[in-house]
Amino acid sequence: MRLQTLVPHISAELIDALEQCGIRTDAELLFPGNIADIYSRLPHGSTTLSELHNSFAIVAEKAAAPAFRADELLRIGAVDAYDLSSGVHELDQLLGGFGDNRLIEISGDKASGKTALALQIVLRHLSENSDYVAHWIDTTGEFSPxxxxxxxxxxxxxxxxxxxxxxxxxxxxxxxxxxxDVLENLGATLGSPPTVRCIVLDSVTPLLGPALNNVSSQGxxxxxxxxxxxxxxAQRFKLTILVINSTAGCAPSNPHSAFSTTTRKPALGPSFTFLTDATLWLAKYPRTPNPDEMDTGEAxxxxAEVFRSKTTRSRTWCSFTIRDSVLSSASPESV
Known part of the structure; x- marks a missing residue:
């Protein structure tokens, strides 16, 4: 921080005198730590030792990070707290819920349940809170009312x-x-009512995939x-963004998965996963067909498996079912 920005808290004459001694920033004034030495270097009559002490205190206060009491942080956290749930207890537990101002990647092959999960989280949230809205960014034109x-x-x-x-x-x-453009328009309105707690991007792959190649770093x-x-x-407006991603091949198997049968991985390269707070992988359970068994019509x-998370354990998983686009808990006998 340049000392000139502290006028009129500190007199312009004192700042000019300090600059003559090569002291132009807060660090150059505070870090030497010897006020008497600095005072001896100043032009005679430019300030008093008492004024210099007071100026030190002002600069230290302005340069310091603002402090908060723990009870104030707890109160602020309680006001801003919110939760997003899929309604499937085992699934919610994998990431500790879907709230808390995070960027969550949901990846998996086609028909694995990515869009169904995001839609259930959003609609469950909206149906329980009449004062909230949600945004869905559709990049494929496949959103189904x-x-x-x-x-x-x-x-x-x-x-x-x-x-x-x-x-x-x-x-x-x-x-x-x-x-x-969509994000810029949202940014202009998110700070005013009604409150937004969730944005879904379905999907990110068509936006970023075509630009990624081994020839140029531009993508x-x-x-x-x-x-x-x-x-x-997400951080500025205290909301969750669910980012849906497609897949790519991973032979012979994906080392981040708890299952050796997982031969796919999230698309967009290895660095993409570190741009989010968590990666949730969805897949259909690979049953071996038995011609002697009758079709029971079961869902x-x-x-669902956590490949990576900043807040919960990786390589944890649960099972669930999908019938008519609705997610439900799976009984232990289902797996």
Whole structure:
């Protein structure tokens, strides 16, 4: 911090005198730590020792980070706290819920349940809180209002269910420039009511994948800039962003998975996962078909697994089922 910015808290004459001694910043004034030595170097009559002591105190106060009492931080945390839940207890436990101002990657092959999970989290949240809205950024044009209606009807008459779909705002962004525009427009409105606690990006792969190659680093720079923009939005406005990602091959198996049968990994390269707070991997449970068994009509079993998380254990997993786009707990006998 330049001392000139502290006028009029410190007299301009004293700052000019300090600059004549080569002292122009707070660090150059404070870190030597010997006031008497600095006083002896100043032009005669430019200040008094008492004034210099007072100026030291002012600079130290202005340069210091603001302090908070622990009880104040607890109160602030209680005001800002919120939770997002899928309604599947085992799934929520993997990441300690889906709230808490995070950037969460949800990855898996087609039909693994990525969009279904994000939609259930969002609609459950909106149906329980009439004062909140959510944003869905659709990059493929595949958002299904009918699927949203089906999921909402399964939630069972929550207090704000009748207006939930009105408060789910869907934007289209088919390229990275359009996605930046959507985020900028959101940033201009997120600070005012109604409150937003969740943004879904479905999916990030078409936005960033085409620019990534082994020839140029430009694609990686674009990816890093975009993900940092998402993180800044999440932290500034205290909301969760669910980022859906596709997959790539990983032979012979994925070392981050607890299952040797996992031969896929999240797309967009190894560095992408470190741009988020957690990576949740979804997959269908690989049953071996038995021609002697009758089709019971049971919902297929899926696996959710934590590949990486800053707050919970990695390589933990649970099972769940999906029927008509609705996620439910799986019984122990299902796996």
């Amino acid at each position: 009918q699927r949203a209606v089906t999921v909402l009807q399964s939630l069972g008459g929550n207090v704000a269910e009748s207006t939930a779909l009105e408060r789910l705002q869907v934007s289209l962004a088919f390229d990275i420039e359009a996605a930046h 990686h720079a674009t990816m890093t800039t975009f993900m940092r923009q998402l993180r800044a939005v 297929p079993t899926h696996i």
